[in-house]
Amino acid sequence: MTEIRLDTLTKRYGTSTAVDGIDLTIGEGEFFSLLGPSGCGKSTTLRMIAGFVTPSAGRILLGDDDVTALPPEARDIGIVFQNYAIFPHMNVAANIAFGLKMRKVGKAEIDKRVREVLAQVGLEGYENRYSRELSGGEQQRVALARVLVTRPRILLLDEPLSALDKNMREEMKFWIKDLQKSLGITTVYVTHDQDEALTMSDRIGVMERSRLVQVGTPEEIYERPATLFVTGFIGHSNLIDVTARPETEGHCRVHFAGADFSARVRGALDKETPAQLAVRPENVIVDAETLPDGVVAFPAKVVSETYQGPIVRYRIDIQGTTITAERQNQAHRPRLAVGDAVLAGWDPARCETLLR
Amino acid sequence: MAAAMSKSDALVLDPARSIGRRPVRRPMPKLWLLVLPASLFFLIFFILPVASLLGMSFNKTIPGVLGFSSALTLDNYVRIFTRSLYFDAIFRSVGIGVLVSLVCLLLGYPLAYVIARTKVPARVTVLTILVLSSMQLDMVIRLYGLMVLLGDNGLINQMLLASGLVSAPLHLMYNTFGVVVGLVQVTLPFMIMSLIGVIRQIPPSFEEAARSLGASRAAAFRHVALPLSMPGILSGSLLVFAMSISSYVVPALMGGWKVLVLPIHVYQQIAEAGRWQFGAAIAAVLFLTSLLAVIVYDRAAAYIAGGRS
Numbered sequence: 001m002t003e004i005r006l007d008t009l010t011k012r013y014g015t016s017t018a019v020d021g022i023d024l025t026i027g028e029g030e031f032f033s034l035l036g037p038s039g040c041g042k043s044t045t046l047r048m049i050a051g052f053v054t055p056s057a058g059r060i061l062l063g064d065d066d067v068t069a070l071p072p073e074a075r076d077i078g079i080v081f082q083n084y085a086i087f088p089h090m091n092v093a094a095n096i097a098f099g100l101k102m103r104k105v106g107k108a109e110i111d112k113r114v115r116e117v118l119a120q121v122g123l124e125g126y127e128n129r130y131s132r133e134l135s136g137g138e139q140q141r142v143a144l145a146r147v148l149v150t151r152p153r154i155l156l157l158d159e160p161l162s163a164l165d166k167n168m169r170e171e172m173k174f175w176i177k178d179l180q181k182s183l184g185i186t187t188v189y190v191t192h193d194q195d196e197a198l199t200m201s202d203r204i205g206v207m208e209r210s211r212l213v214q215v216g217t218p219e220e221i222y223e224r225p226a227t228l229f230v231t232g233f234i235g236h237s238n239l240i241d242v243t244a245r246p247e248t249e250g251h252c253r254v255h256f257a258g259a260d261f262s263a264r265v266r267g268a269l270d271k272e273t274p275a276q277l278a279v280r281p282e283n284v285i286v287d288a289e290t291l292p293d294g295v296v297a298f299p300a301k302v303v304s305e306t307y308q309g310p311i312v313r314y315r316i317d318i319q320g321t322t323i324t325a326e327r328q329n330q331a332h333r334p335r336l337a338v339g340d341a342v343l344a345g346w347d348p349a350r351c352e353t354l355l356r
Numbered sequence: 357m358a359a360a361m362s363k364s365d366a367l368v369l370d371p372a373r374s375i376g377r378r379p380v381r382r383p384m385p386k387l388w389l390l391v392l393p394a395s396l397f398f399l400i401f402f403i404l405p406v407a408s409l410l411g412m413s414f415n416k417t418i419p420g421v422l423g424f425s426s427a428l429t430l431d432n433y434v435r436i437f438t439r440s441l442y443f444d445a446i447f448r449s450v451g452i453g454v455l456v457s458l459v460c461l462l463l464g465y466p467l468a469y470v471i472a473r474t475k476v477p478a479r480v481t482v483l484t485i486l487v488l489s490s491m492q493l494d495m496v497i498r499l500y501g502l503m504v505l506l507g508d509n510g511l512i513n514q515m516l517l518a519s520g521l522v523s524a525p526l527h528l529m530y531n532t533f534g535v536v537v538g539l540v541q542v543t544l545p546f547m548i549m550s551l552i553g554v555i556r557q558i559p560p561s562f563e564e565a566a567r568s569l570g571a572s573r574a575a576a577f578r579h580v581a582l583p584l585s586m587p588g589i590l591s592g593s594l595l596v597f598a599m600s601i602s603s604y605v606v607p608a609l610m611g612g613w614k615v616l617v618l619p620i621h622v623y624q625q626i627a628e629a630g631r632w633q634f635g636a637a638i639a640a641v642l643f644l645t646s647l648l649a650v651i652v653y654d655r656a657a658a659y660i661a662g663g664r665s
Contacts, residue, residue, distance in 0.1 A: 052564055072567040085565035089583045098579070102570035150569060 001028040002063045002153040002186050004049065009058035011044050018044045020210040021058065026203075029184040031177065033197040036207035037233070045207075046156055046190045050079050062153055073102070078147025079156040082163060084139040086131035092118075092142050093127035099150035117149040121179075137168045144176070148183070155180070155187040161196060173199055194234045198222060206230050225278065226266055228354050237278040238323040244275040244353055252353050257319045261296045265353040278352045284325035286314060286336065286344045297345035302336050316344045406643075413636035420630045432637035442621060442638065449617040450645060452532065453601040456539045457593040460547040463540070464592070465585075468551035473560065487548050490541070499538055499609045506534055506610075530612030538610035539600045546599065547592040554588025555581075586660045594653045598646050618642040 004026040011019040019041040026032045034042040047053040049060055051072035059068045067075050087095050093114050100110045118124055121141040131139055140160060147155065160176070161169045177200045180187050191197055197204045198218040205215045206229075214226040225231040231239070244265065245253040252265040254277060263277065291297045303315040303322060312335060314325045325344065327333065336342060414428045436442040471483045490498065505511050506528040513525040528534060558581060566576035604619035613620065618638055625635035 050564075050568055052567075071572075072564070073570045073572055075568070077568055079565070079568045081561040081565060083559055083561055085559065085561040087562060087566075087580060098566065098571075099569035102575065146565075146569065 001184055003028050003061075004032075004154060004186060004188065005059075005061040006045075006049075007059040007061065009045065009048060009060065010056050011041075011048060011053060012056040017210050019048065019055075022212050024205060024212060024215065026186060026188065029186055031180050031187045031189065031200060031202045033189045033191055033201040033204045034207055035191055035194060035197040035204050035233075037192055040207040041210040042190045042192075042207050043158060046079075046158055046188060049154075049188060050077055050156055051075050076150075076153045077156060078150065078152035078154070079158065080140075080143045080147060080160045082159045084131075084143040084160075084163075086134070086139050086142055086146075088131050091128050091130055092123070092134075095131075095142060096146045096149050099146065103150065113149050117145045120148070121145045135168075136164045137172060140164070140172060144179070148185075152185070155185045157187065157189045159191055160189075161191075162193070169196075176200065198234070206233065208233075223350075224264070224266075224352055228276065231278045231352070231354065235280060236324070237280055238284065239354075240277045240279060240321060240323060242275055242277045242353070243272060244269060244355065245272045246270060254348070254351075254353060257298050257321070259296050259298065261348045263348045263351045263353045265355065267355060269355060273355065275356065276354045278354055279323070279346050280350070281313070281324045281326040283346050283350045284316070284323060284344060285346060286316060286325045286327065286342050288334075288336065288340065288342050291343050291345050294349075295345045295347050297343045300342050300344035302338050302340045302342060305336065305338055316342070318344060409636045410640050410643075412633050413640050415633045417631050417633040422632050432634045433641075435634065436637060436641055441616070445616050445618050445621055445638075446641060446645060448615070449601045449619075449642070452535060452539065452615075452617060453597040453649075456536055456543060456600040457547075457596045459536065459540050460544050460596045461589060461593060464544055464547040464551055465589075468548045468588075469555055469581075471548075472552045472555035484552075487545050491545055495542055495605060496609070498541065499606065502538055502541060503529060503609065506537065529610050530614055532611070532615050534610040534612075535607050535615045535617075538606040539603060542603070542606060543596040543599050546595050550592030550595060551585065551588045554585055554591075558584045583660070587657065590653055590657050590660070594649060597649055601645060601649075602642065618645075 004024075006022050006024045009019060009022040009024075010017070022045060034045060036042045044053055048055050051067070051070060051074075055068060059066055061067070062075070062077075086092075087098070090098070096114045096117060097110045100113060105113075114127070115124075118126060121144055123138065123141050123145065126134075126138070126142070131142070134142065143160075157176070161172055164172060173196060189197070189200065198221075201218055203215060203217055204221050205212050206221060207213065208227075208229045214221060214230050216224075221230065222234055225234060225237075228239070231237045240256060242254050242256040245255070246269050247253045247262060249268070250264060250266075251262050252269060252275075254261055254263045254275070256277065265275075285291055285295055286300070286302075298318045300316045300318045303317050305315075306313040307329075310329055311326045312329050314327065314336060316323055316325050323344070408424065412424055413432055414430070415425050416427065416429050417432060467483075467487070471480060471487070474480050474483065503510070507513070508525040508527065510528070512528060513522075516522045517525065528537075562580050562584070563576045566580045567573070571579060601617070602619060604623055607615050607617050607620050608623070611617075611620070618641065622635045622638045622642070625631045625638060
């Protein structure tokens, strides 16, 4: 169980900055995801923790040890790559034994631990296979077994699911998460897939253009995105142009389409200012007749309807502003028709005001 | 024709090659017509001459007589394997070939590794052009350049004498050393190109995985990069070995007729003594030596591939 601390970690290549002063503490046993689009610096950050990239500035601490200057082999870290990097000239047993051989562990002990870890990842009897005889999911398990057998202090996972097909990805998502929890190993998971990050993580750090822009639990990140970028990157949101006026700490008075209501805001505003209100499509409530209490309601018109199986997606026009609404496709709720005059609105408590 | 058909079908049905395409079986066009010109050229201008030379090697040696008779004899071969002058030349040729392969490997691997691992395309292009540029000039011209450098009055000896490091010129050519230097200069680009192709196929993450599992840089190279480079090392070595033992120009110029390897004997017997039949027998031995190297290579490759193939 090791805590990871990154202290103003920075990587510059010539004049461009790949990672810009990341301060972050990842707790013991935590599953932490670095989430962001390609080129945001998440992989470079992981490679600095692993020791493959030398930081331009800042420090990396594992527990109380400063490992910033240590080569990869002295860090006692397990890393699983996107392509798994199973050595093709060694069979599964030799692949798993590799780290133990490098640590000069005795032959009998190696055999015992290889058997144990193969049982742990559910690959008993695979000792003599070669990587080309394994499916993607099996290679994934071998790659994990190979690092776990060395009992590393922390586990780094670099987009380990992106090479798998969709069904296998779903299965491995939960398998990895369960394994991580049962071992209690501090884990950093790099991904560009918000769904993986939301499902697997204890906390998520969202990166944008070399910086860490928001750190929080999946719920915090999804419900209260800190910036326009995070709002757009995690899930879908309607971004509605509104006017915001100062109110209390953490809230502002929002004016839209003739209605006035209070909504959450990060940071303070001192005067009336244009802003954007982020409303998730599943939080837009549409009904032909009445909306529940506490919902700001507007007269609206159905512009289009898209049937998507479990949900039905509507485009709704509110006084010239078109927003998207999603409704569960349930038998007791009659579908709306294009052109219908309806009521549409949202609970202000579930919206976020984003200042420019 | 049948062989061409089945080979083409295998290509179409190979799942790795037909991703996104449906395997289609349609009547094959007459593809064999396309390989006919090259095959004919090869037959007339390569196989026939070599075969007639081989046939001639079983005729009695009569100086000045060029032709094939039906009276067969093994005299020429007996002579090669009983006279140390010729017998030693086999081992001299093989020894030089092995040495040149080793030197090319040691010089070429680091450079090939750097080129294969360079990510900036412009830099790769520049380095590759540098490697290949030595092949732009004709070999004879390059060897004359080398002679200017290595001769008793050459640049190197002039500098050594002027600096007082030596009192008499070092003999850097017209000996085995000169031949090896010349052959390395000629064959090194082939070794490097063979290695680049194979090293590029090894994902850098393999070595990184080894490092994070506790291997030092050297151990990661020894246990991962080196074994995975073996196909390139073997094919590059075979190419360099075959080029070295069959080279006539390099031993002629750099060895000054003093390093008697098989091709020099062939030339002397045929061009100088007009003994076509005996020269042909030496050429046949040279060819068999090369063939033996290919077999050894093949066995080694199969052994290294182990359970993987």
